[in-house]
Amino acid sequence: MSLDQTSLDGPEIPEYMRVRPIEISTATMVQWLKPEPVGEAERSWVEQLEPGDYEIYDEKLKNILDEAREIFVRSGVTNLLTAGDLIVAIYTANGDLANASAGTYLHCVTGCLPVKYVMHKYYSDPTVRVEAGDIFYTNEARYGGIHNPDQMAFMPVFHEGELIAWTAALAHQPETGAIEPGGMPILARSRSDEGMKLTPIKIGQDYRIKRDLLDMMVNFIDRSPRMQEIDTRARVTGADRLRVRVQELAVAKGNDFVRGLLRKLVLEAEESARRRIARWNDGTYRAVAFADTIGREPALVRGMLTATKRHDSIHMDFSGTSPENDSSYNAFPHIVAAHAAIFLFAYPFHDLPASNGTLAPFEWDIPEGSVLNAAPNAAISNSPPLCCIVMTSVTLALSKMMFDSEDRDKIGAPNGNMGSEIIFSGTSQHEMPYADLDGCTLNTEGQGARPDMDGVNAYGFPWAHAGRAPDAEFYEDEYPFLRLFYHLRRDSGGFGKWQGGLGTETAIAPRHVPTMFWSSIGKSTHISVASGLFGGYPSSASPGIWVSGTDLWEKMNRGDQDLPEDAVSVAADRALQGEYLLEHLTRLTRIGYSGDLIVQLAAGGGGYGDVLERDPDLVLNDLKNGQISSWTAKEVYQIRYEEDSLILDETATEETRDSARQTRLKRGKPWDEFISEWSKLSPNPEALKYFGTWPEGVAETPVVRI
Amino acid sequence: MKRSITESLVANTESLEWECRRCQHTLGPVAENYKKGCLIAQRDPKEIWEPLIEGVLNFSYDATWSRIVEFYCPGCGALLEVEMLPPGHPLTHDIELDLTMFTDENSADRSSKDSAQ
DSSP: SBBBBOOOTTTTTTTGGOOOOBSSTTTTGGGGGOOOOHHHHHHHHTTOOOTTTHHHHHHHHHHHHHHHHHHHHHOOHHHHHTTTHHHHHHHEETOEEEEEEETTTHHHHTTTHHHHHHHHHHHTOOOTTOOOOOEEEEGGGTTTOOSEEEHHHEEEEEETTTTEEEEEEEESSSSSSSSSSSOOOOTTTTTGSSSOOOSEEEEEEEEEEEEHHHHHHHHTTSHHHHHHHHHHHHHHHHHHHHHHHHHHHHHOOOHHHHHHHHHHHHHHHHHHHHHHHTTTEEEEEEEEEEEEEOSSSSSEEEEEEEEETTTTTTEEOOOOOOOSSSSOOOOOHHHHHHHHHHHHHHTTTTTTTTTTTTTTEEEOOOOBBTTTSOOTTTTOTHHHHHHHHHHHHHHHHHHHHHHTSTTGEEEOOOOOOOOEEEEEEEOOTOEEEEEOHHHHHHBBBBOOOTTTBOOOOTTTBBBBBBOOOOHHHHHHHHSSEEEEEEOOOOTOOOSSSSSSOOOEEEEEEESSSEEEEEEEEOOOOOSSSSBBBTOOOOOOOOEEEEEOOOOHHHHHHHHOOOOOSSHHHHHHHHSSEHHHHHOOEEEEEEEETTTTEEEEOOOOOOSSSGGSSHHHHHHHHHHTSSSHHHHHIIIIIIIOOOOTOBBBBBBHHHHHHHHHHHHHHHBHHHHHHHHHHHHOOOGGGGGTTTSSSSOOOOOOOOOOOO | OOEOOOOEEEEEETTTTTTTTOOOOEEEETSSSSGGSEEEEEOGGGGSSSSOSSSOOSSSOOTTTTTEEEEOOOOTTEEEEEEEEETTTTOOOOEOOHHHHHHHHHHHHHHHHHHHH
16 A cells, blocks of 8 residues: 655755655565665765775764764663664765664664655655754654654754755654553554554754644653653754764865765675675575464464575565464564664674665565565554564574675574563652663573574673663662562573573562553563574573562561572462462563562573584583573483582483484484374464464455454 | 585585585485485474473473474484474475585586696
8 A cells, every 4th residue: 555656856856865766655665775876976976085084984973973872872761762772873865874873773774764755755845845953753664664662863964055964863762652551552453552653754943842742742652751751852862963973074074075975885885795695605595483472362473584695685585474463563574674684784794884785685575464564554563572583584594594604603593582571650659650661681681602602691682782781770769669580591591502692580579659550572482483593492481470469578578588589489489479370471461569579581592503512511511500400401411410519421421412312313203204294283273363374374364453 | 525504514516415514424415405314303392491380381382382393314313403383384494505506616626627637
């Protein structure tokens, strides 16, 4: 469905500012990810750069970007912003991303599309125009954004009356005025349930935010109005600091220099990416990944990728992916590309500019009607959790593509890819309305293992690698709960020759207030999305645990010594009185009462290689450090040691591992025999409710959204 | 010439056969899915992750939702690849190399030897 066929790229627009027209629809916005054609003037500005200019001023731009990011973080208040789930970016005058300082690479895709939309639609529109001092704002996926918690401020940069660049600052806002608190409503069934969605609009002129429009936004976000106002200003502050620095550069070096430099960054990024891709083996690489929820209920959702690499380009075909559904776990193609970018910019292209030029070698083929290319009226506020299936399948397919090349050091098993978070809202102990989420589990998932090392424990947030877990005490200060424990989670990393990094686990209990609304997001309860690579195992299972009506405060007042210290002891020892509920890690909004215990788990990363190839001394170290259990050491890694001293028995270990290989040979069946038995199986019918036909995944019924 | 295509798999560019990197056992033509040359087993997730409490959600995975499928070298028992799949889900043909790069490579080798002679 086309949302807008209007194109206003008239002859009065200089060539370097033009955006090639596309059909504006949710299915086609991804086409603007390709860099714009380079005209004669722009080519000459690139060629006018003197030797050394590019190298020196590329570095200067990075410093400017980092400065603006720091200003942005220090100006904001919500924890995903302060944790680093953000980007500040600089674009050419026609919206190509030249470079960015990125906490998350998602917005290397979803940032440039709204800029192109404004240039395409509004530059020549006399009722809007683009002028010096303008401040634009958006959070709408239909026009190139991602889910609506991700809000973006962007500003044109003028010098001597000419448009020379755009700047932007974008970060996640944990409240959108949707039908549930937290910005990612699990119960949303259509876009009408998802709260504020701003098309790209001008919220400021003459470098000042318009009070009436700010009030409009705050009015939408009345569960946390203070946060909305402060963070809107923070975004504008970040974009404006960048704007000032770019103008200073133009004063010093001239407009042509700035425009040439920005375009050269885009061109160099593409050329470098193509050179790198050309050295990987040509072929077709397939991967499949599963999520186990559509939010309101557990369900299998399949992501299927066929990546075909020829010379210096890669065709990404997601045919076979599950059909769209009437939950908020749907996405659009540019959102898929954004999730592929998370791997691409962090691993194979980590040293290239965070530019859409780097992504130019990729073609995207995402079937309409699939969960990754849903109808324009679909709810998509949980598209990032859904797109874990993209992150895993892209990591697997490209790691297999790249192994036999000099880029082997740039691959790895998938990270935890769970997006584990508790979302909470209400009125705080300071009598302030709040709606936020717990960045502690979110930012401490395990990294996937690498070809020559274990994954990093609690490495970060797979959607925003540079994200930092906030101090646990920050939350207790700001919000009405106590954090009972928060630490690494044993056995959570995927087992293998190299082990996936551990995730974490935490438990919080509402206090100071009688009640707190909460829900949670996560997955890998029934099937892991953090797959292993080359014989490594996936990460471990992650249930959600809730204990209501506890005697926690009484026990703490008495100084009882048997308070639970981890998730397993909560569920196994049951030292707390109360009602215990174990369920999927994605949990609907409910009321938590003072003293209830909410346990949330973060996934480990996938393992790499055969477990029997892991150095037994490393296994023993893991055991000593509490990273794995004795059961895992013996039953999975097959090592033998003295129980008291934990000294390795090398001979017994070698014999045990030889025996384990013999057991595999007895257990394994030839292809035909295995397929004959295997193909008769099917999953629990509960798992297939939204899968489509089994096993093809073809939609069986049309999706109806009201 | 042998090329390491994965941590555990080698492609012999002359015989055009897959080989186990550990024991050099052949696993069939490179033009085919190497998994067809493997021994394959499906395992209950509880064999990999110990159930720690009673009940369906026990910190291991529910076998009605997912299984571990393991691909072994028939020569030495090395674990070449693992897939976590819903029971009965088709196995993934994950690597399908463009063989023209090997034939081009072999012709280049031959012409370089011819030149040397």
